[in-house]
Amino acid sequence: MIETDELCVSIGKKRIVDHSTIHVDEGEFVGLIGPNGSGKSTMLKAIYRTLEPESGTITVNGVMLKDSSLRESALNLAVVSQHNYYNFDFMVEEVVMMGRTPHKKSMEMDNEEDRRIVGESLEKVGMSDFKGRKFSSLSGGEQQRIILARALTQMSPCLVLDEPTNHLDVKYQLDVLDIVKGLGSTVLCALHDLNLAAQYCDRIYILEGGRVRYEGSPSEVITEDVILEIYGVKSSVEVHPKTGLLNVVYYPRHSSGF
């Protein structure tokens, strides 16, 4: 479970997240959508503790963040952030093994169980053959799947993803979200793409100006009116006859639907 209560986060003097209350139930896949600058990433950063909240509380897996160490938090919550770039090169297996960090004492060596967990995580993301490769030699999509494998290796009940599909081509976008959906973990995921949000999320929060504006199932919140109000874009939203899922089509200015 992930919960925030009246969460406020400021960067400098500017308040980015403003009295936002959200909750993600166990096993639920919840999407966080909203325009650029609406506070999605900032809210997630407060939840995964790289930003300090100004006021309000955050609870992950029943534990208040401010009462727990970073290590405890890492045992409860794993993170896949936007595309990662590293200054130093590691082997794929070493990157994934880092997910074991919160589980190990400082002098403890990696053991058979750690290696088994790493192997399983790599298998879940379909990257077993890449174990011995250098991380930097992989493509963006492959790297993102390795980062996902690292998060899985953390074996934490909750997962936070910050636009995990950014910069990925269509195949990898679907791949990454399919893998996450298949885990059955408690997932909070910021997404840009409304179609992906509609297709994968159980429930969605729409943020604007740091506040929660809408909350509900995809069909409740992803509507033509809401898209026009929040994004200022005309669209049509229909259930796609083949997928049975919501499908959003935007109308560009030059189109006849505008």
Add this chain to the structure above:
Amino acid sequence: MMKGVELSTLGLVAVLAVILMLAVITAVFIGAVSIPFTEVIQILVYKILGVKLGDFASIPPTHIVIVWELYAPRALLGVIVGVALALAGVVMQAMVQNPLADPYILGISSGASLGATFAFLMGAGALGGMVAELGVSFWAFIGALGASFAVFTLSAMGGKMTTTRLILSGTIIASICGAFSNLIVYLAPSDSGIKSLTFWMMGSLSTEGFDGLIIPGIILIVCLLFFFTQMRPLNAMLMGDEVATTLGVDLSTLRKVYMVLTAVLIAVMVSNCGMIGFVGLVIPHIARALVGTNHWKLMPVACLLGGAFLVVADIVARSLTTSEIPIGIITAIVGTPVFAYIMIKKSYGFGSRD
């Protein structure tokens, strides 16, 4: 496959340990006075084990003094300083997540220079007595430590201690120290101190007896024991602040501890031997080219390489000419081409992609 990698790393560590030992033994009998190999062995066995081998009485007493008071402690100091510089280089590069970092990056070298400048040039002036009495080492140590704590305080001021802030603070403090060093040189009443200062800055491992090794040895052992428990956090640090935090690593606390330890370690080394460049920058990269970025492998390999490299560099420094060439010159002359080579080599991109 993983097993194989570990075995080969262990093999490499063993080979490097043997090379280090051979280098130390060589260093003990090479020098301005050439002493027969058998005599060196006899002296070492006598001093360490108390056993007089063979015709011990025929060894000239001066040889015993040279081997035991000069060459042996010097070789050991080389090991200590080399290991310390390599260790601090590895830690510093992880701490600021920058492959160009070296042990001196956070103001230490400029602070030490300022301290040494003060000691050499003011020692001849009005304040003379007191400054001179405490010695160059003392002032270099104070300067080094003072500068690193200034960097530390500055980077923590008004916000989180990020890598960028650390590097910028280092640059700021280095500039201030440099300015004051130059001011002292400019105002110096005589030129006599300037040459000694220049020589001091180029570094030397010369030492008399084992007493001088006690403090560097102890601080090095403390740092080695501590940092060998820090492989996981160090690895996580290289993934960036955000990822390290989400892996449960408390960066702000660890950075402070790492900074204090490396600052004291390097301040002690610099105050004993001056500025020996390139070891702390190049050795971690050579080690990385050999065994990769993972600190479990990198750390032992870098430390052994650093120790062996500095001992060998000192042998070269002592045997090229009849007098001694400052070791900093040798490490730079040997270090730069090696650095250039690993940069040109395509398979090692300093970790970055391009």
